[in-house]
Amino acid sequence: MNLDSLIRDNIKTLKPYSSARDEFKEFSSDIVFLDANENPFENGVNRYPDPQQLSVKAKLSEIKGIPSEHILLGNGSDEVLDLIFRVFCEPNKDNIITLPPTYGMYSVLANTNAVGIKEVPLNEDFQPNVDAILKTADANSKLLFLCSPNNPTANSFDAKKVEDLIRKFEGIVVIDEAYIDFSNQESWLSRLNEFPNLIVTQTLSKAYGMAGIRLGICFASEEIINALNKIKPPYNVNQLTQTKAFERLIKIDDVNKEIAAILDERKRLIEKLNSISFVEKIFPSDANFVLVKVDNATGRYNELVKKGIVVRNRTNQPGCENCLRFTIGTEKENTRLLNTLKDIQ
Numbered sequence: 001m002n003l004d005s006l007i008r009d010n011i012k013t014l015k016p017y018s019s020a021r022d023e024f025k026e027f028s029s030d031i032v033f034l035d036a037n038e039n040p041f042e043n044g045v046n047r048y049p050d051p052q053q054l055s056v057k058a059k060l061s062e063i064k065g066i067p068s069e070h071i072l073l074g075n076g077s078d079e080v081l082d083l084i085f086r087v088f089c090e091p092n093k094d095n096i097i098t099l100p101p102t103y104g105m106y107s108v109l110a111n112t113n114a115v116g117i118k119e120v121p122l123n124e125d126f127q128p129n130v131d132a133i134l135k136t137a138d139a140n141s142k143l144l145f146l147c148s149p150n151n152p153t154a155n156s157f158d159a160k161k162v163e164d165l166i167r168k169f170e171g172i173v174v175i176d177e178a179y180i181d182f183s184n185q186e187s188w189l190s191r192l193n194e195f196p197n198l199i200v201t202q203t204l205s206k207a208y209g210m211a212g213i214r215l216g217i218c219f220a221s222e223e224i225i226n227a228l229n230k231i232k233p234p235y236n237v238n239q240l241t242q243t244k245a246f247e248r249l250i251k252i253d254d255v256n257k258e259i260a261a262i263l264d265e266r267k268r269l270i271e272k273l274n275s276i277s278f279v280e281k282i283f284p285s286d287a288n289f290v291l292v293k294v295d296n297a298t299g300r301y302n303e304l305v306k307k308g309i310v311v312r313n314r315t316n317q318p319g320c321e322n323c324l325r326f327t328i329g330t331e332k333e334n335t336r337l338l339n340t341l342k343d344i345q
Contacts, residue, residue: 001197003223006142006172011087011227019234021051049239056242059249060217066189069222072229075236077178077203077216082109083228084199084218088142088172089115096143097136099128101152101317103176106145116140121318126153126283128161134168142171149179152314152325154285156185166195172224174199181207181259182266183286189219196221206288207259208248213241262288266328272338277345280322289327297322303344309337 004012020036039046057068074080089096095116098106102122110117118141120133128146137144144165148157166173177200180187188200200219205211215237218228248255270290273279278300281293294300297315301324304311312325326337 001170003196003221006088006197007227008087008090011230014230016230016232017234019048019051021048022234045239047239048235049237049242051234051236053237053242056215056237056245056249059246063249063252064189064219066192066219070192070219070225072218072220072225072232073237074216074218074232075238075241076205076214077176077201078105078109079236080201080216080218080228081105081174082113083231084143084172084174085109085113085115086231087224087227089113090140091115094140094142095138096145097133097141098145099133099147101126101150101314101320102145102147103151103178122150122153124319126150126155126319127158128165130161130164130168133165137169137171141169144169144171144173145176146173147176147178148185149177149183149286151179151287152289152291152312152317152320152323154179154283154287154289154291154325156183156286159185162188166198169197172197172199174201176201178203178206179287182263182288185286192219192221196223199224204245204248207262208255209258210244210248213244215241215245261331262328265331265334266290269326269328269334269338273341276338276341279341283323289325291320291323291325293321293323295322297324300324300344304337304340307340307344309340311337 024035036048038048053073056073057071060071061068072080074083091114095118096106096110097118097120099122100119107117118136120129120136123129146157146162148162149155175188177187180202188198192198192200202217204215266285270282273282273292278295279292280295283291297313301311301313314320314323314325
């Protein structure tokens, strides 16, 4: 695949902004910095942050087994996705393919960037319809979004179907792995170097418990990362986010313990939900949430809210009629949910 042909012409010729910290990267205690028009009085955040987040990337590289040159960080995954749109999609000309029900920001970002949307619904098992996707794609289909494990359905996509799409789709395949840490399936990071058109996105918001700091991660070929870096704002990840992310990453054992606890609670919640009379179906979950079909999703949602429990009503999503989405909480929170469900049945 010729990646260069997929990148927008104006991006190829664009000269990226060079910040003060891009131009000078050597640091020592006796250097006086008078180059970036910063406030000189030290308070911990008076200096601009590292524009390339090198320490965070180095730790991620160690944990994920991916070289830093293949990593880009963003102000949440949504910024990462927006950068991907702006590198590969020509406004008012190109289109993307999404597989509803799926994460809603793909369509929001497409509309924001004046990019067309082609929807190919998942089949009844919430798996991609490979033939339909390839038939729907045209010469201007630049991005294919695969959310696996999928939100809101919680299932992982069949690996053979995904590989088939990566090999045959004549554009960029973006696999959104926000929930991969809760899945038994292997991350597509293990095969990143096989597919030049593959982008894998992950986040610190879910398994790492850092939704509040907004840090999204993009893994791709060095060529794609270089193109994204051309248009990345110079200081898109602030110093507080970088500091908190690094502190969390060096405590990966704590993260793994929390993941294990969530998985234990997911198993318990699924087992107990089977005894609730109005629960009609519990869908398989590879995420930190469970999609559950009930008799009346809107009615049950409102009953739970009155009892002080907020879940997500997904009944308006394709294939999710009368479905509620339960995030896995603490043992205490899940017990309260289960007791409340018993009370209202």
